[in-house]
Amino acid sequence: MTNLKKILQILSDGNFHSGETLGKKLTLTRSAIWKLIKKIKQLGIEIESKTNLGYRIVNGLELLDKKNIISFLSKENNESTKHIAIFDELTSTNTYLEQQQNLSDVSIVFAEYQSVGKGRLGRKWNSPFGQNIYLSIRANFSKNVTDLSCLSLVAAITVIQTLNAYGISNDIGIKWPNDILWQGKKLAGVLVEVFGELHHAYTAIIGIGLNVMMSKPNLSLEQSWCDIFQITNSVPKRNKLAGLLLNQLLLNINKFQEAGFKPFIELWEKYDLVKGKTVTLISGAKKISGIALGIDNNGRFLLQDSKGNILSFTSGEVSLRF
Numbered sequence: 001m002t003n004l005k006k007i008l009q010i011l012s013d014g015n016f017h018s019g020e021t022l023g024k025k026l027t028l029t030r031s032a033i034w035k036l037i038k039k040i041k042q043l044g045i046e047i048e049s050k051t052n053l054g055y056r057i058v059n060g061l062e063l064l065d066k067k068n069i070i071s072f073l074s075k076e077n078n079e080s081t082k083h084i085a086i087f088d089e090l091t092s093t094n095t096y097l098e099q100q101q102n103l104s105d106v107s108i109v110f111a112e113y114q115s116v117g118k119g120r121l122g123r124k125w126n127s128p129f130g131q132n133i134y135l136s137i138r139a140n141f142s143k144n145v146t147d148l149s150c151l152s153l154v155a156a157i158t159v160i161q162t163l164n165a166y167g168i169s170n171d172i173g174i175k176w177p178n179d180i181l182w183q184g185k186k187l188a189g190v191l192v193e194v195f196g197e198l199h200h201a202y203t204a205i206i207g208i209g210l211n212v213m214m215s216k217p218n219l220s221l222e223q224s225w226c227d228i229f230q231i232t233n234s235v236p237k238r239n240k241l242a243g244l245l246l247n248q249l250l251l252n253i254n255k256f257q258e259a260g261f262k263p264f265i266e267l268w269e270k271y272d273l274v275k276g277k278t279v280t281l282i283s284g285a286k287k288i289s290g291i292a293l294g295i296d297n298n299g300r301f302l303l304q305d306s307k308g309n310i311l312s313f314t315s316g317e318v319s320l321r322f
């Protein structure tokens with residue numbers, strides 16, 4: 001185990017630990033401890049230091065724990081447990097799975113930290129250490145690419161179901177195609193990447209980022225964000241959320257493989273934050289205002305323009321006023 005991991009484990013209880021005690025426990029000098037503290041701050045973790053008390057992580061930290069996560073999986077998902085890997089640091093959980101050659105091994109990845117967390121269209125996903133959930137799953141689908149465009153909607157629905165299972169059901173919903181919002185603020189996002197056909201099957205990597213307790217985003221987020229901590233007003237159980245999310249995602253991937261998007265349409269309608277609202281849709285160079293009519297059976301966004309025409313979109317950004 002690295003010294004960084006060791007010191008994080010000690011500090012994860014949220015209590016003060018003096019530089020001297022930390023030095024003894026890790027058999028390191030005070031200045032080596034100070035360097036580790038500096039590194040922890042760089043990872044986006046809020047550290048409080050007090051002259052006579054030492055250092056503490058504000059609100060503590062619940063590090064990811066495979067056993068704990070697995071304890072939330074239902075029987076149907078038992079088989080998946082051997083494909084799970086948890087990393088302290090990756091560039092991006094999606095990128096890691098893209099680069100894996102041995103397709104039968106790890107197909108489910110969590111990371112404590114992403115140095116180059118990805119959003120859609122080259123955007124960044126803010127991914128501080130130990131405070132959120134970054135999960136990617138790789139799966140094969142014998143479907144056509146158009147059908148697979150619904151996967152990101154399925155993943156967004158999965159996040160809402162997870163929140164419900166965790167006890168959160170008010171003020172949450174989805175803004176097409178992949179923004180999970182609480183009171184209009186972004187709580188989670190989905191990035192699905194689909195790769196070339198092999199034996200009539202496509203490989204998709206489904207990435208979900210869910211904010212759990214993000215002390216200080218170190219990127220300036222252009223849009224407003226929130227985390228589970230803000231919603232529940234109590235320190236969230238990160239492994240429970242990770243386990244519930246993984247469990248629901250595996251169940252939904254299976255369902256999607258068997259029956260496509262159809263079984264999810266009703267849920268989408270329930271969680272759709274946009275239907276019936278006046279919105280502006282930006283798709284490529286196009287910017288069109290109109291009334292959102294929900295989605296069609298293929299997950300395409302339907303918009304009625306000012307002339308009454310109904311237009312459908314497979315990709316784009318929707319903006320609306322709350």
Ligand code: BT5
Pocket residue numbers: 091092093094095114116117118119120121123124125126127133134135136178179186187188189190191206207208209210211221222223224225226
């Ligand atoms: C998304 O993109 O919402 C997709 C996010 C997917 C992240 C997961 S984490 C696991 C997996 N591995 C990865 O590398 N990625 C996936 P998009 O709709 O383009 O939203 C990106 C925008 O959201 C940014 O431009 C910011 O404005 C904002 N943003 C960035 N980080 C955020 C955060 N942690 N919480 C809320 N908003 C954020």
